[in-house]
Amino acid sequence: MAKKAMIEREKKRERLVAKYAAKRAELKEIANDESRPMEERFKARLKLAKLPRNSSATRMHNRCQLTGRPHAYYRKLKVSRIALRELGSAGQIPGMVKSSW
DSSP: OOOHHHHHHHHHHHHHHHHHHHHHHHHHHHHHOTTSOHHHHHHHHHHHHHSOGGGSGGGOOOOOTTTOOOSSEETTTTEEHHHHHHHHHTTOSTTOOOOOO
């Protein structure tokens, strides 16, 4: 189980990304538009830099929804390999059966 602080930090990042997504996209569009004047593009870059760092989507890290584990994460199911094995053995995931030999 991951530390509660790490899980909460990740949730905070998700909230910030959602909050600033529209503003960030607008500023990026202005900054990358070649037809606009250089001063306007530069100002957009400065405004973009003033936004919180954690509002960038690249700062988010995938974590297991059940345990908070950051590694061995299955995107489709949003759980780690360990949680996937436990859920599969318990019959919680449709179509998945425990293999034994």
